[in-house]
Amino acid sequence: MANIKSQIKRNRQNEVRAAKNKAIRSELKTRTKKALSSVETGAENAEELLKIALKRIDKAASKGIIHPNQAARRKSRLVKRAASLTASGEDS
Numbered sequence: 001m002a003n004i005k006s007q008i009k010r011n012r013q014n015e016v017r018a019a020k021n022k023a024i025r026s027e028l029k030t031r032t033k034k035a036l037s038s039v040e041t042g043a044e045n046a047e048e049l050l051k052i053a054l055k056r057i058d059k060a061a062s063k064g065i066i067h068p069n070q071a072a073r074r075k076s077r078l079v080k081r082a083a084s085l086t087a088s089g090e091d092s
Contacts (some may be wrong), residue, residue: 021065024056024060024063024065025060025065025066027056028053028056028057028060028066028074031049031052031053031056032053032074032078034049034053035049035050035052035053035078035082036078036081036082036085038050039082039085039086039089040085040089042089046082050078050079050082053078054075054078054079057071057074057075057078058071058075
């Protein structure tokens with residue numbers, strides 16, 4: 001345990017920030033899953049959910065919660081998967 005006042009405050013701030021970051025990372029995963037499942041089922045709002053997921057990924061990268069390269073990779077994979085699901089849905 002820290003004895004210095006400023007370090008005690010810094011520890012408190014780190015705990016709060018870590019909790020926020022964890023919540024945002026969790027939201028990214030949830031949004032991604034919802035977007036993919038909606039594309040898979042062919043829901044009407046699939047395009048909108050995909051757009052929101054991409055927006056959240058961008059926002060997390062701009063805030064420094066995830067690395068910009070990781071954001072680019074996640075977006076690329078998400079769009080690629082969504083495209084393949086729509087293409088396979090049109091075939092059947």
